[in-house]
Amino acid sequence: MKKTLVTLALAGGVALVASAAPQSFDFKDAKGVNNAVFKLDAPLEAINGSANGVSGMVEFDADKPATAKGKIVVTSKSLTVGNSMMQEHMHGEQWLDVAKHPEISFNVKELKNAKTEGNVTTATAVGTFSLKGVEKEISAPVKLTYLKGKLADRTMGQMKGDLLVIRSTFTIKRSEFNIQAGKNEDKVANEIELTLSIAGAAPQK
Amino acid sequence: MKRSLQILAVVLAVATLSVWLVKGANTGFTKNRVQVKTVDPITEIEQVEWQDKFLPGVDFLGGGLIAGGALFVGSLFIRKTNKQQQTQLS
Numbered sequence: 001m002k003k004t005l006v007t008l009a010l011a012g013g014v015a016l017v018a019s020a021a022p023q024s025f026d027f028k029d030a031k032g033v034n035n036a037v038f039k040l041d042a043p044l045e046a047i048n049g050s051a052n053g054v055s056g057m058v059e060f061d062a063d064k065p066a067t068a069k070g071k072i073v074v075t076s077k078s079l080t081v082g083n084s085m086m087q088e089h090m091h092g093e094q095w096l097d098v099a100k101h102p103e104i105s106f107n108v109k110e111l112k113n114a115k116t117e118g119n120v121t122t123a124t125a126v127g128t129f130s131l132k133g134v135e136k137e138i139s140a141p142v143k144l145t146y147l148k149g150k151l152a153d154r155t156m157g158q159m160k161g162d163l164l165v166i167r168s169t170f171t172i173k174r175s176e177f178n179i180q181a182g183k184n185e186d187k188v189a190n191e192i193e194l195t196l197s198i199a200g201a202a203p204q205k
Numbered sequence: 206m207k208r209s210l211q212i213l214a215v216v217l218a219v220a221t222l223s224v225w226l227v228k229g230a231n232t233g234f235t236k237n238r239v240q241v242k243t244v245d246p247i248t249e250i251e252q253v254e255w256q257d258k259f260l261p262g263v264d265f266l267g268g269g270l271i272a273g274g275a276l277f278v279g280s281l282f283i284r285k286t287n288k289q290q291q292t293q294l295s
Contacts, residue, residue: 033245033252046233050240050253080255082236147248154247165248199248 022061025164025200027054027072031154034198036074042189047086051104053078054198058108060164062146065121066114071107072166072198095179096132105130106196111142119146125168131177140170151201161203169195207283214276221269225261235262 027034034054040047053075060068076098081087091098107128114123125142128135144166151161171193175181180188225231238255245252 031245033248033250035250035253037253048240050255052253080238082238082240082255082260083234084237086234150247163248165250197250199245199250 022059022064022067023162023164023202025058025060025070025162025202027056027058027198027200029054029199029201037195037197038079039193039195040189040191041193043186045187047081047188049079049081049087049090051075051078051080056105056200058164058166058200060144060146060202062148062162065116065144065146066111066123068111068121068144069108069127071105072196074104076102076104101132103130106138106140108142112139119148120144121146129172131172132179134177136172136176138170138172140168142166142168151203154201159201159203161201164200164202166196166198166200169193207280210276210280210283214273214280217276218270218273221266221273225266225269228259228261231260231262233262235265236260 032052034052036051036054038047038049038051051074054072055075056070056072058068058070058072060070076096077091079087079090079096079098081090090096093099105128106125107130108125109127111121111123111125114121121144123142123144125140127138129138130136144164147163147165149160150163151159154163171191173190174188174192175190237257237259239258239260241254241256243252243254244250
């Protein structure tokens, strides 16, 4: 009897520790749903586009959502716009130079002013944004939605685990990232609005 | 010749305007693919996919109208051929 109680207590303790540990969410989405949308609104031309080459890892603890941190990477080559010639210019040496700078990333070091209600946490993500080889410290509002056990629904029951949805909209200036600073601002706006809508999976081991 | 050029100019301008209107009167520049958005039911993320589709913009409209206008103006510099004069000369 005593042995059984000790075993049960140990098992309970291990389960508690396991559930309290932060989970690693992988943002490489096989379904290709994850995307980053970019908008530039210049006086002569509005440019809208998106990128779906999203990957990265985020450490998230459902009991302490404010401690979340991680890195999200977008493949520069996956940036797409409605006009193929414009896209060629955008990927070219003078603009994003995707051959030399294949990745755009946001390395989140900490969350500030985090507020959690149910499974939703809103906060300000502080970290390093890297674009065209230039790194800059930025702050961006983020919304994290923890979907416990929802990975099975998404994989038709093939995998069990949790999902973490991250949404964020923030603005950067291309002039600060060595992208044709001060040039063609009537056609290509200096301010770029970025909207990130991504879901990461943490399969049960 | 003069009349034919004028008719061609009007047809070009009307055709350009019609294509631009029928294809959605896009006030931006011409696109050769468009975004198609669907919502993932589990994560509620709006998925963005690109589909090949010709969407004429203001550059297409302007080009067609300018070409039509140029043809029309050009036609004004062509002298009317007088059938009677031609017969007398021959």
